[in-house]
Amino acid sequence: MYPPIFPAVNVPAVQALLRAGNGPLRFYAWGLAPQDVQMPYAVWRQVFGVPENYLGQRPDIDSFTTQIDVYASPTQGASVARTVADAISHAIEGAAYVTSWIGDSRDPETQNYVVTFQADWLVPRI
Numbered sequence: 001m002y003p004p005i006f007p008a009v010n011v012p013a014v015q016a017l018l019r020a021g022n023g024p025l026r027f028y029a030w031g032l033a034p035q036d037v038q039m040p041y042a043v044w045r046q047v048f049g050v051p052e053n054y055l056g057q058r059p060d061i062d063s064f065t066t067q068i069d070v071y072a073s074p075t076q077g078a079s080v081a082r083t084v085a086d087a088i089s090h091a092i093e094g095a096a097y098v099t100s101w102i103g104d105s106r107d108p109e110t111q112n113y114v115v116t117f118q119a120d121w122l123v124p125r126i
Helices: 005-009 012-018 078-092
Strands: 027-029 041-051 061-072 097-106 113-124
Touching: 005 078, 012 078, 041 078, 061 078, 078 097, 078 113
Parallel strands: 027 041
Antiparallel strands: 041 061, 061 113, 097 113
């Protein structure tokens, strides 16, 4: 019932940007990033999902839309957030389709840079 997003992004190009040494990959489900997490980091959330329904049989595939938000600090700048978003989008494109570049913004409270995009997945049921 969830897309395999973490295995898709847990690749060397993303690890080089979102992992410090042997630490965890700073790629979290939405709402689960630790307080004061090292930047840059990214979060994802499922914004839509639907089974491929058929008459006379159970669904054999599910489709999902995920949103990915990449954060960088004010001192790191927008270019760092864009570089991480680019690496994540390239990694995801091996398993899903990037369908929307939502844009760049700054968090009004923290002034962190945020790059947001969406990806659609077709996930076969096992």
